[in-house]
Amino acid sequence: xxxxxxxxxxxxxxxxxxxxxxxxxxxxxxxxxxxxxxxxxxxxxxxxxxxxxxxxxxxxxxxxxxxxxxxxxxxxxxxxxxxxxxxxxxxxxxxxxxxxxxxxxxxxxxxxxxxxxxxxxxxxxxxxxxxxxxxxxxxxxxxxxxxxxxxxxxxxxxxxxxxxxxxxxxxxxxxxxxxxxxxxxxxxxxxxxxxxxxxxxxxxxxxxxxxxxxxxxxxxxxxxxxxxxxxxxxxxxxxxxxxxxxxxxxxxxxxxxxxxxxxxxxxxxxxxxxxxxxxxxxxxxxxxxxxxxxx
Amino acid sequence: xxxxxxxxxxxxxxxxxxxxxxxxxxxxxxxxxxxxxxxxxxxxxxxxxxxxxxxxxxxxxxxxxxxxxxxxxxxxxxxxxxxxxxxxxxxxxxxxxxxxxxxxxxxxxxxxxxxxxxxxxxxxxxxxxxxxxxxxxxxxxxxxxxxxxxxxxxxxxxxxxxxxxxxxxxxxxxxxxxxxxxxxxxxxxxxxxxxxxxxxxxxxxxxxxxxxxxxxxxxxxxxxxxxxxxxxxxxxxxxxxxxxxxxxxxxxxxxxxxxxxxxxxxxxxxxxxxxxxxxxxxxxxxxxxxxxxxxxxxxxxxxxxxxxxxxxxxxxxxxxxxxxxxxxxxxxxxxxxxxxxxxxxxxxxxx
Numbered sequence: 001x002x003x004x005x006x007x008x009x010x011x012x013x014x015x016x017x018x019x020x021x022x023x024x025x026x027x028x029x030x031x032x033x034x035x036x037x038x039x040x041x042x043x044x045x046x047x048x049x050x051x052x053x054x055x056x057x058x059x060x061x062x063x064x065x066x067x068x069x070x071x072x073x074x075x076x077x078x079x080x081x082x083x084x085x086x087x088x089x090x091x092x093x094x095x096x097x098x099x100x101x102x103x104x105x106x107x108x109x110x111x112x113x114x115x116x117x118x119x120x121x122x123x124x125x126x127x128x129x130x131x132x133x134x135x136x137x138x139x140x141x142x143x144x145x146x147x148x149x150x151x152x153x154x155x156x157x158x159x160x161x162x163x164x165x166x167x168x169x170x171x172x173x174x175x176x177x178x179x180x181x182x183x184x185x186x187x188x189x190x191x192x193x194x195x196x197x198x199x200x201x202x203x204x205x206x207x208x209x210x211x212x213x214x215x216x217x218x219x220x221x222x223x224x225x226x227x228x229x230x231x232x233x234x235x236x237x238x239x240x241x242x243x244x245x246x247x248x249x250x251x252x253x254x255x256x257x258x259x260x261x262x263x264x265x266x267x268x269x270x271x272x273x274x275x276x277x278x279x280x281x282x283x284x285x286x287x288x289x290x291x292x293x294x295x
Numbered sequence: 296x297x298x299x300x301x302x303x304x305x306x307x308x309x310x311x312x313x314x315x316x317x318x319x320x321x322x323x324x325x326x327x328x329x330x331x332x333x334x335x336x337x338x339x340x341x342x343x344x345x346x347x348x349x350x351x352x353x354x355x356x357x358x359x360x361x362x363x364x365x366x367x368x369x370x371x372x373x374x375x376x377x378x379x380x381x382x383x384x385x386x387x388x389x390x391x392x393x394x395x396x397x398x399x400x401x402x403x404x405x406x407x408x409x410x411x412x413x414x415x416x417x418x419x420x421x422x423x424x425x426x427x428x429x430x431x432x433x434x435x436x437x438x439x440x441x442x443x444x445x446x447x448x449x450x451x452x453x454x455x456x457x458x459x460x461x462x463x464x465x466x467x468x469x470x471x472x473x474x475x476x477x478x479x480x481x482x483x484x485x486x487x488x489x490x491x492x493x494x495x496x497x498x499x500x501x502x503x504x505x506x507x508x509x510x511x512x513x514x515x516x517x518x519x520x521x522x523x524x525x526x527x528x529x530x531x532x533x534x535x536x537x538x539x540x541x542x543x544x545x546x547x548x549x550x551x552x553x554x555x556x557x558x559x560x561x562x563x564x565x566x567x568x569x570x571x572x573x574x575x576x577x578x579x580x581x582x583x584x585x586x587x588x589x590x591x592x593x594x595x596x597x598x599x600x601x602x603x604x605x606x607x608x609x610x611x612x613x614x615x616x617x618x619x620x621x622x623x624x625x626x627x628x629x630x631x632x633x634x635x636x637x638x639x640x641x642x643x644x645x646x
Contacts (some may be wrong), residue, residue: 025573025582026573026580043574045390179584179585179586213586215586215589215590216586216587216589216590217590251577251578251579251580252578252579252617292578293616294390294391294618294619295390
């Protein structure tokens with residue numbers, strides 16, 4: 001099966017390289033959907049300055065009027081930059097607060113430096129000889145949090161330096177079906193070097209993302225990521241991270257406003273650690289501001 | 296030692312005797328002759344004018360300067376960087392634009408003696424060129440006036456130095472139009488050297504057979520040389536006229552001209568998409584989707600930065616953090632009729 005898939009990809013890449021046909025651009029308008037990465041890369045020498053924010057629970061036990069519907073809390077905050085090395089290769093460095101936690105309250109990695117590399121190796125063509133765009137993403141998160149001594153039960157005990165790290169890799173397969181509708185599939189694998197007792201280090205996941213263009217400027221976006229793990233069930237207190245929102249592209253600026261039950265912003269955070277449930281009102285308002293610069 | 300010196304001297308003498316000056320050639324009959332200079336279509340206009348005794352153009356290249364080369368100039372014009380000491384790339388002149396963002400490098404007017412935007416549009420379509428705000432750099436070397444007409448309204452006193460000096464004009468374009476760093480002296484000379492390669496040729500001018508004969512006669516010394524110089528110079532413009540125009544008073548009514556959809560399509564494809572397609576030079580992207588046409592149509596009559604009337608006639612301004620801007624279209628680069636053609640096309644495509 002893997003061999004067949006590999007052959008298909010090689011065949012598509014060859015078609016893509018040989019095809020002089022018009023390429024399909026802007027399957028998504030931004031390099032991220034809500035929680036998920038999109039297949040888009042930055043154009044060469046473009047710098048994307050990004051600020052993302054996830055507020056506290058809108059409703060539920062920790063939301064409502066007492067936190068002004070979550071606006072007085074910050075689950076996670078991201079600030080960072082992405083840079084287009086070539087039209088198909090983007091690198092990025094982001095700082096996040098880190099937000100994920102286990103159902104028992106044991107927190108995941110905090111105070112994270114996140115390095116991201118994204119390579120788009122296939123681009124959909126107008127003649128459909130290449131029907132999809134594909135990219136691979138590699139991500140590493142490093143916790144700069146202070147080590148907590150004498151408590152081996154928590155992640156922040158960091159017995160080794162490597163325990164500060166979590167990594168994630170994924171394949172993005174996307175198609176722009178029309179000017180209005182795009183869909184993306186993203187199988188991925190997340191590796192945490194240190195996990196709580198009886199948890200698993202490696203987690204496979206499958207994500208789905210979509211974009212529905214409403215006007216030239218505005219689109220509806222949504223994504224969902226299913227972790228494949230026996231432990232990550234609702235019975236154990238884990239929930240599937242789901243988000244949807246609105247995206248505004250005003251030329252140079254992309255502004256997203258969204259609702260999601262995920263607390264963390266990076267894949268190494270929200271895939272293994274989403275323990276908040278839409279049904280219990282544990283979803284939050286979030287936004288992303290992206291600003292492009294020529295370098 | 297003496298033998299070596301004698302042998303070396305003899306060899307040098309032989310080599311000198313064997314040397315022939317290249318002006319003399321041997322014809323088929325084995326006779327020596329000197330090639331005559333003939334007026335042909337591929338001769339440069341400047342060469343012909345020089346032979347007629349015209350005053351030399353005021354911008355010869357200073358080749359005594361280090362690193363000056365036409366190839367470095369070509370790279371600067373096309374890619375925004377040159378090759379300096381040791382062949383290393385210089386830093387990019389501008390993060391936002393290159394010369395070809397706004398200027399063609401080929402002949403873009405069928406008749407170089409007039410600036411007619413409609414004739415130019417049809418000509419560039421046939422030549423596979425874009426339809427741009429800037430004047431083609433082809434023949435720039437034959438011009439003696441730059442930043443003419445209403446460009447003073449835009450650049451103020453900055454045009455003083457540039458109006459009769461191509462080097463200053465290049466520098467003004469680099470700093471203000473391209474929003475980039477100042478060009479170094481050798482870079483300007485290199486660009487100039489490249490421009491000399493893009494000089495007008497006699498075949499570019501519209502000259503009748505009788506006029507051609509007059510030029511030939513004058514070159515052979517039997518005609519009115521000054522009259523012929525004037526004749527040749529009437530066949531191309533010494534500078535590009537620039538008339539700034541405002542959007543229509545009532546944007547809903549427009550310029551009160553009937554738009555031609557087919558012509559509007561050409562303008563959209565050869566002009567708008569040149570910069571806006573897939574964000575080539577602009578952050579605001581345009582394509583052939585209905586979303587783009589609906590957006591443009593909705594804003595046409597408004598007073599926003601998405602209004603074509605607004606940005607085509609006034610342009611946009613470079614701002615801190617967003618230096619990439621849109622230059623305006625003068626009347627000579629896009630007529631009011633063409634604006635209405637574009638509007639008609641946008642309206643048609645949004646349906």
